[in-house]
Amino acid sequence: MTPARTRHHYTGTSVAERQIERRALFIEAGLSVFAEKSYANSSLSDVCATAGLSRRQFYELFAGREELLVAVYDTVQDRARDAVITAITTVQTTEVRVIIDAAVRAYTQAITADIRCVKVAFVEIVGVSPAVEEHRAKIRDRWGEVVAAATAGLPDARTPPGGWRVAMAAFIGAVNGAVHQWSLDDPRPPVDVLIDVFSTLLNALTSADSTR
Numbered sequence: 001m002t003p004a005r006t007r008h009h010y011t012g013t014s015v016a017e018r019q020i021e022r023r024a025l026f027i028e029a030g031l032s033v034f035a036e037k038s039y040a041n042s043s044l045s046d047v048c049a050t051a052g053l054s055r056r057q058f059y060e061l062f063a064g065r066e067e068l069l070v071a072v073y074d075t076v077q078d079r080a081r082d083a084v085i086t087a088i089t090t091v092q093t094t095e096v097r098v099i100i101d102a103a104v105r106a107y108t109q110a111i112t113a114d115i116r117c118v119k120v121a122f123v124e125i126v127g128v129s130p131a132v133e134e135h136r137a138k139i140r141d142r143w144g145e146v147v148a149a150a151t152a153g154l155p156d157a158r159t160p161p162g163g164w165r166v167a168m169a170a171f172i173g174a175v176n177g178a179v180h181q182w183s184l185d186d187p188r189p190p191v192d193v194l195i196d197v198f199s200t201l202l203n204a205l206t207s208a209d210s211t212r
Contacts (some may be wrong), residue, residue, distance in 0.1 A: 025051045030072045035116035039124040076121040083110040088150045096157040104198045118183045144168035160205040
């Protein structure tokens with residue numbers, strides 16, 4: 001278990017700055033605790049001890065552990081999305097396969113760089129509650145928007161059969177299953193294996209060549 005942090009001193013910082021720092025500490029603590037003990041088998045006391053903060057400070061920022069879990073999940077997704085957008089905007093080509101390959105590599109490297117992110121965002125988050133599942137569906141739709149925007153207007157791209165919502169549901173379901181299995185394997189396969197699988201799937205969905 002990650003050792004508990006010491007109490008923090010905030011001399012010279014504003015209330016808003018303290019709130020931002022405490023939120024970041026709770027998110028980092030949630031990432032560690034939920035990954036190491038699981039969401040179901042951990043407690044708020046575990047989170048507070050790891051963050052080195054009090055329950056009162058926790059409830060100033062979050063309604064409960066589920067809200068913290070969603071915040072951790074969103075942090076992982078946001079980091080991955082930032083990596084993907086950076087990759088897409090720096091690729092100097094209009095070839096859809098090259099763009100997709102760059103995006104998939106950036107995404108996969110971002111989510112697998114820290115095994116805690118894999119455990120929380122691909123295992124612990126699943127099936128927690130109807131509200132959390134609804135939130136995950138919204139995040140899936142946002143990923144569809146990212147891919148749709150990246151491929152819009154490209155001569156060798158197409159809208160997948162059934163539209164982006166259906167396609168991304170299928171693709172992300174495959175990603176979730178593959179990353180979960182990857183996290184369980186001992187030893188884990190190279191990350192490039194995941195990248196190859198995901199690139200193959202997403203290129204098949206988006207490339208006009210796949211209809212020939």
